[in-house]
Amino acid sequence: MKPITIVGGGLAGLTLGIALRREGVPVTLHEAGQYPRHRVCGEFLSGRGVEILRQLGVYEAALAAGAREAKTLKFFSGDTGTQIVDMPEPALCISRYRLDALLADAFIGRGGVLQTGSRYSGGYAEGVIQATGRQVQTEVAGWRWIGIKAHALNVALEADLEMHFGENAYVGLCRVEGKRVNVCGLFRTKEAIPDLKKEWDKWLLGACGVALTKKCPNIIFDKDSLCVVAGLPVKSFQNSDTGVFSVGDAVTMIPPVTGNGMSLAIESAWKAVGVIQGYASGQISWKPAQELARQGYARSYDRRLRWAAWLQRGVFSPLVRGLLVRSRPVWPPLLRFGFGVTRN
Ligand SMILES: Cc1cc2nc3c(=O)[nH]c(=O)nc-3n(C[C@H](O)[C@H](O)[C@H](O)COP(=O)(O)OP(=O)(O)OC[C@H]3O[C@@H](n4cnc5c(N)ncnc54)[C@H](O)[C@@H]3O)c2cc1C
Numbered sequence: 285m286k287p288i289t290i291v292g293g294g295l296a297g298l299t300l301g302i303a304l305r306r307e308g309v310p311v312t313l314h315e316a317g318q319y320p321r322h323r324v325c326g327e328f329l330s331g332r333g334v335e336i337l338r339q340l341g342v343y344e345a346a347l348a349a350g351a352r353e354a355k356t357l358k359f360f361s362g363d364t365g366t367q368i369v370d371m372p373e374p375a376l377c378i379s380r381y382r383l384d385a386l387l388a389d390a391f392i393g394r395g396g397v398l399q400t401g402s403r404y405s406g407g408y409a410e411g412v413i414q415a416t417g418r419q420v421q422t423e424v425a426g427w428r429w430i431g432i433k434a435h436a437l438n439v440a441l442e443a444d445l446e447m448h449f450g451e452n453a454y455v456g457l458c459r460v461e462g463k464r465v466n467v468c469g470l471f472r473t474k475e476a477i478p479d480l481k482k483e484w485d486k487w488l489l490g491a492c493g494v495a496l497t498k499k500c501p502n503i504i505f506d507k508d509s510l511c512v513v514a515g516l517p518v519k520s521f522q523n524s525d526t527g528v529f530s531v532g533d534a535v536t537m538i539p540p541v542t543g544n545g546m547s548l549a550i551e552s553a554w555k556a557v558g559v560i561q562g563y564a565s566g567q568i569s570w571k572p573a574q575e576l577a578r579q580g581y582a583r584s585y586d587r588r589l590r591w592a593a594w595l596q597r598g599v600f601s602p603l604v605r606g607l608l609v610r611s612r613p614v615w616p617p618l619l620r621f622g623f624g625v626t627r628n
Pocket of ligand 1: 545
């Protein structure tokens with residue numbers, strides 16, 4: 285077997301690493317950071333990625349580590365909420381602090397070589413896979429996109445996942461390990477925000493028409509879990525041929541409102557396993573393997589990404605948001621439709 289190098293130890297890189305090790309492929313993975321560590325993420329994992337975690341043996345380990353299954357959902361536009369509805373299928377809510385560390389342990393357990401604190405700066409030659417996450421995009425159509433997340437205590441939730449929408453923001457809340465609730469928001473602004481470092485909690489609870497301040501009067505944030513990212517590429521990148529074999533957000537990023545980015549990252553890695561194993565065992569050369577993986581992504585993601593882009597546009601439209609929270613009878617089938625088109 286020829287050796288494989290993976291650059292980036294997020295969900296995509298680690299999933300790929302574990303799956304390749306199961307096939308006996310020698311793998312070295314470079315991760316710039318350390319485990320465990322907090323990341324900006326809604327920490328709501330839904331879609332086919334859940335089943336892949338089961339097959340990797342990580343799902344049960346996640347539950348044992350305190351992950352929650354989310355079964356119900358409620359949407360809010362300002363103060364007005366929908367009814368609580370059942371999700372078409374349960375999702376897994378687990379901190380990235382825990383999940384990435386579980387995957388890293390599983391990778392090492394399978395005999396993978398994990399080099400943390402190792403920022404790779406070599407080229408993407410034959411046998412090297414890029415799993416470095418999203419590309420930075422400072423502005424999209426005049427908007428700057430910012431993600432903020434922190435864990436909190438003393439938050440009473442009405443549903444397992446609550447999504448609070450405002451004019452230029454939405455904030456998702458879900459229970460993760462222990463009594464913690466992950467509070468994660470995506471904000472768009474045309475101005476730079478000079479006070480974000482000091483005022484991040486105000487942004488999470490009450491910016492842009494998100495109405496969480498009244499709902500969470502006793503909230504206590506864990507400041508050590510705070511993460512902020514800017515330059516989010518909320519407009520999906522096209523799956524163009526860059527000449528680099530990529531997986532996860534490095535290929536394309538689905539708008540976060542779908543709660544499907546983690547799954548897409550895991551799925552893209554899973555899909556690539558067969559061709560990379562074929563390359564490692566000498567059945568196929570590198571370029572055709574890369575092209576097969578790219579065509580596979582295009583077939584299974586293009587439609588999902590198009591629907592996701594519409595969904596993202598919809599939630600930032602006051603008209604669509606107003607209709608959504610008032611359309612009680614059609615809300616459950618609408619939700620099933622939204623889940624279906626972004627996940628299948
Ligand atoms: C605000 C927000 C909320 C979100 N909420 C959700 C949600 O609720 N549900 C969901 O499913 N998805 C959500 N997502 C999306 C999800 O977080 C991503 O899709 C997912 O993390 C992608 O995984 P990845 O492995 O491709 O990249 P990442 O998880 O970003 O991992 C990339 C890794 O590569 C490493 N790296 C980068 N460059 C180098 C280098 N040169 N050398 C070595 N290492 C390197 C980084 O340190 C990092 O660990 C959200 C995203 C945002 C921005």
